[in-house]
Amino acid sequence: MTVASAVTTLRAGLPDRYLTPDDIAELFGVPLETVYQWRRKRTGPPGFRVGKHVRYDPVAVQRWTSERMAADLAA
DSSP states (O other), X not given: OOXXXXXXXXXXXXXXXXXXXXXXXXXHTOOHHHHHHHHHHTOSSOEEEETTEEEEOHHHHHHHHHHHHHHHHHO
16 A cells, blocks of 8 residues: 555545555554554554454544644644
C-alpha cells in the first residue's frame, strides 16, 4: 500500500482490509522499527495479533491520530 492509498483509505471511511505495520510506517513516514517500538512501548496506534501477524484497525488508527493532534494543540 502506498502512502497516498493509506491516507485515502483512512479518510474515505472503513477500508476493505486492516492495515499492516508497513502501512503504518508509510502512513506516518517513519521507519518500520519505529512502529514496532511504539507497539512495545504501547505509545502508538493500537494493534492486534492475527496469529503471528500484527494488524491495525483503520478506525483505531484514525482515532489515535486525532487524539495525538488534539494533545499537541492543547500543549
